[in-house]
Amino acid sequence: MATLEIRDLHVTVEADNATKEILKGVDLTVKQGETHAIMGPNGSGKSTLAYSLAGHPKYTVTGGTVTLDGEDVLAMSVDERARAGLFLAMQYPVEVPGVSVSNFLRTSATAVRGEAPKLRTWVKEVKETMERLHMDPSFAERNVNEGFSGGEKKRHEILQLELLKPKIAILDETDSGLDVDALRIVSEGVNRVRETGQVGTLLITHYTRILRYIKPDHVHVFADGRVVESGGPELADKLENEGYEAYVKGGVSA
Amino acid sequence: MAEAQNSPTPVGSTTAGQIAVAAESTVATRMSAPPSFDVADFPVPHGREEEWRFTPLERLRGLHDGTAVAAGQGVKVVVEAPEGVTVETVGRDDARLGKAGTPVDRVAAQAYSAFEQASVVTVPKETQLTEPIRIAVHGEGGAAFGHQVVELGAFAEAVVVIDHTGDAVLAANIDYVLGDGAKLTVVSVQDWDDRAVHVAQHNALVGRDASFKSVVVTFGGDLVRLHPRVTYAGPGGEAELYGLYFTDAGQHQEHRLFVDHSAPHCKSNVAYKGALQGEDAHAVWIGDVLIEARAEGTDTYEMNRNLVLTDGARVDSVPNLEIETGEIVGAGHASATGRFDDEQLFYLMARGIPENEARRLVVRGFFAELVQQIGVQDIEERLLTKIEQELEASVA
Incomplete structure (x- = not known):
């Protein structure tokens, strides 16, 4: 069973000619089949955690370990991490002009699966997945994220999640900027992947709204660069009622 | 009109643009001498002239100052033409030479003053070719001066592929003369060896209701400087000028376009895209469009995009549109270097x-719309292979 283990992770970022520590000792274990919600106020380092796990060059790991089934994730390049089974659904997916969605998806699936998917079954697979995400077939001919609305970008991220079938999926504020309909469609996509039992999900969010659609097994409160409290789904209810104030005003994390 | 850049211009690159409404053309006046067939009418450039300021003169191997002398066989030219096409080698005094345009700088005038034989390819009127005419220009290592004419009679249709390979120091003029209603597509590939120097002026004279399409593909050479130029002989003409270049470390590739809207109701569309990589890769793109007072109903657009893949590469991109009449359909330009x-x-x-494949995807995507314009399959495939090779080399 695939397991992502994060131990005492410290990460810095260069900003304004200064080095700033964003992650200050993150500990977290995510197993295949589990769903963990990471909730926290703005600026707590949630997205930094997501991008650090994916290997974004902007972030420097200064301490700690990250392993996937015992393999050292931090020693892998960005593409190696993806091929090892890590997937990051991005909060702000970037435009790639001149590269069509269909070409991108196939290149990506070929890389992750280690061989080119058979054309006939692949076309069907993409078509059906797009239909379930309420994406028009013409989408495949558009350039990656170019001119996509916020909702289209997120659906495109979940389309990739469904096609690439990672071991560990990190969803970075996938709910932000979505209206209720789009949130439901996107959540259904995530749930289809979860129901296979083959993926461990790390759901990073600022709001509790998405947790009505995607039920987490574990909820972690993230503040000032580390996990400050962990619990079951009831912790989300507490946050819903009380907000993050107890954590940012120097309650637990102080 | 001038369009916002989609990403910051890399350090060392420039992109400027202007749209002038002028009574007198600055396109003409900022040249250091009026056009002429005689090299003696042009002073030897020193490098600060407007038309030479981007070009490293010391790498022209004497083409600009009269010291380059044709010796032995500089280039070998082989013309392969389908049936119905006339291919002739003629002397300097042939009346069909120089009809499409006049040299605008000293090197073009040098070429016109120094060539000994010219090649004239004629497609008779109303002849529609199904196979391209292929002109292979292979450098044999020496200096050479050339002149090529491609003339299409009224309503003739042809595709011409000019393929430059090998090593040479070549200055040349090419005339494309399109009769009324004729359709000509020319693909000029500069796939030279690393040391080659190639300076050429391409003059197209577009007849009434004729269509001219030029695709310029520049990869090789130490220094390549081309002047694709279009003039209209009558109303209703169309010109599409496409270009792709891949500029590597140390290469200088310069494309200086000029479309002279000299007749009413003509169209022009210019789209050049280049990718650069490596130390001292230098691409220059000048896009001059002049809409003369008599050219009512003109519709023109020009665009240049550059993709800088590594540090150390430099782009100078200068679109320039001059409008002498307001009675036009449309006019605009855009330039961006990212x-x-x-x-x-x-x-x-x-x-x-993987990283190298990701770069390949993006660069192929960047060029895709222009590659599709080539319309000659073996050239398209060769181009894509070239792009792959260039990228492999940079990743390795």
Whole structure:
């Protein structure tokens, strides 16, 4: 069973000619089949955690370990991490002009699966997945994220999640900027992947709204660069009622 | 009109543009001498002239100052033409030479003053070719001066592929003369060896209701400087000028376009795209469009895009539009030079795509719309293979 283990992770970022520590000792274990919600106020380092796990060059790991089934994730390049089974659904997916969605998806699936998917079954697979995400077939001919609305970008991220079938999926504020309909469609996509039992999900969010659609097994409160409290789904209810104030005003994390 | 850049211009690159409404053309006046067939009418450039300021004169191997002398066989020219086409080798005094345009700088005038034989390819009126005419220009290592004419009679249709390979120091003029209603597509490939120097002026004279399409593909050479120029002989003409270049470390590739809207109701569309990589890769793009007072109903657009893949490369991109009449359909230009975006690279790699393949995807995507314009399959394939090779070399 695939397991992502994060131990005492410290990460810095260069900003304004200064080095700033964003992650200050993150500990977290995510197993295949589990769903963990990471909730926290703005600026707590949630997205930094997501991008650090994916290997974004902007972030420097200064301490700690990250392993996937015992393999050292931090020693892998960005593409190696993806091929090892890590997937990051991005909060702000970037435009790639001149590269069509269909070409991108196939290149990506070929890389992750280690061989080119058979054309006939692949076309069907993409078509059906797009239909379930309420994406028009013409989408495949558009350039990656170019001119996509916020909702289209997120659906495109979940389309990739469904096609690439990672071991560990990190969803970075996938709910932000979505209206209720789009949130439901996107959540259904995530749930289809979860129901296979083959993926461990790390759901990073600022709001509790998405947790009505995607039920987490574990909820972690993230503040000032580390996990400050962990619990079951009831912790989300507490946050819903009380907000993050107890954590940012120097309650637990102080 | 002048369009916002989609990403910051890399350090050392420039992109400027202007649209002038002028009574007197600055396109003409900022040249250091009026056009002429005689090299003696042009002073030897010193490098600060407007038309020479981007060009490293010391790398022209004497083409600009009279010291380059044709010796032995500089280039070998082989013309392969389908049936119905006339191919002739003629002397300097042939009346069909120089009809499409006059040399606008000293090197073009030098070429016109120094060539000994010219090649004239004629497609008779109403002849429609199904196979391209192929002109292979192979450098044999020496200096050479050339003149080529391609003339299409009224309503003739042809595709011409001019393929430059090998090593040479070549100055040349090419005339494309399109009769009324004729359709000509020319693909000029500069696939020279690393040391080659190639300076050429391409003059197209577009007849009434005729269509001219030029695709310029520049990869090789130490220094390549081309002047694709279009003039209209009558109303209703159309010109599409496409260009692709891949400028590597140390290469200087310069494309200086001029479309002279000299007749009413003509169209022109210019789209050039270049990718650059490596130390001292230098691409220059000048896009001059002049809409003369008599050219009512003109519709023109010109665009240049550059993708800088590594540090150390430099782009100078200067679109320039001059309008002498307001009675036009449309006129605009755009120029942008952007870095290969690290966020794009991260996004693609985060989907398991290895770095070199991610770069290839982006660069192929960047060129895709122009590659489709070539319309000659073996050239399209060769071009894509070339792009792959160039990228492999940079990744290795």
